[in-house]
Amino acid sequence: MARAVADLGVAATYSYAGRVDNPRPQPLPTRVGGFGGAEGLARHIRDTGVTHVIDATHPFAAQMSRNAIAACQQTQTPLAALTRAKWTAAPGDRWQRVPDIASAVAALAGPPRRVFLAVGRMHLEDFAAQPQHHYLLRLVDEPGTLPFAECDVVVSRGPFSGEGDTALMRRHRTELVVSKNAGGTGARAKLDAARALGIPVLMIDRPRLPRRVELTSVPQVLDWLAHSGVDLGV
Numbered sequence: 670m671a672r673a674v675a676d677l678g679v680a681a682t683y684s685y686a687g688r689v690d691n692p693r694p695q696p697l698p699t700r701v702g703g704f705g706g707a708e709g710l711a712r713h714i715r716d717t718g719v720t721h722v723i724d725a726t727h728p729f730a731a732q733m734s735r736n737a738i739a740a741c742q743q744t745q746t747p748l749a750a751l752t753r754a755k756w757t758a759a760p761g762d763r764w765q766r767v768p769d770i771a772s773a774v775a776a777l778a779g780p781p782r783r784v785f786l787a788v789g790r791m792h793l794e795d796f797a798a799q800p801q802h803h804y805l806l807r808l809v810d811e812p813g814t815l816p817f818a819e820c821d822v823v824v825s826r827g828p829f830s831g832e833g834d835t836a837l838m839r840r841h842r843t844e845l846v847v848s849k850n851a852g853g854t855g856a857r858a859k860l861d862a863a864r865a866l867g868i869p870v871l872m873i874d875r876p877r878l879p880r881r882v883e884l885t886s887v888p889q890v891l892d893w894l895a896h897s898g899v900d901l902g903v
Contacts, residue, residue: 671696671697673891674697679894679899682698682699682700682717683699684700684701685699686701707735707737707743714746719746721894722737722741722749723751727851728753729849729875729876734881738878747882750882754852756852761864763863766872766874769876770788774796778799782844783805783842783844783845784802784804784843784846785846786806788849789808790806790808804817805820805837808822808824809826829859834858837862838868845868847870848860
């Protein structure tokens with residue numbers, strides 16, 4: 670998205686929360702850090718003359734998205750969300766869907782298993798409530814102190830391959846995958862590997878958000894910008 674906007678010469682700023690130690694470089698002016706909630710974002714929109722907002726945050730960054738919706742309503746600024754299409758179960762998948770993180774933690778009650786916990790580092794503390802399992806964690810950055818007595822850590826950044834994730838799960842003798850329904854292609858490989866190996870998946874549904882314009886591709890966002898009064902030079 671950032672590359673498409675930059676290539677068109679549109680004045681834009683790329684903003685991210687700064688939760689990744691080594692983010693990928695972007696072709697736009699970049700700001701790092703939060704805004705101070707919806708009120709802070711609304712103030713930033715007014716102070717900097719922002720005319721349009723594209724919410725391209727992770728589908729599970731729900732509070733950021735809620736703040737964007739509220740701030741854009743306050744300032745009457747057009748907002749569109751660039752969202753990844755949700756993953757859906759295919760023949761051969763063994764999914765158990767749960768509505769949220771708390772439900773996923775509760776679903777792990779029972780005897781010890783070898784669990785591929787593919788939820789990112791933000792929610793690891795929640796799963797410490799089920800310490801009987803041996804967890805496999807795959808994280809973008811080297812972690813600090815972890816809340817598990819029994820775990821293996823793989824530091825790697827996607828996209829991943831089905832073959833690679835199949836080998837990973839075999840090597841770690843994975844018995845269950847826990848995943849957020851993030852959508853997209855870069856992290857789907859673990860689901861394909863789980864299907865190939867007959868491993869069950871505990872799939873966490875996305876959080877509910879207020880209604881907003883949701884688009885699923887960069888061309889759709891560019892079309893939305895053009896129809897919202899942005900001069901794309903084409």
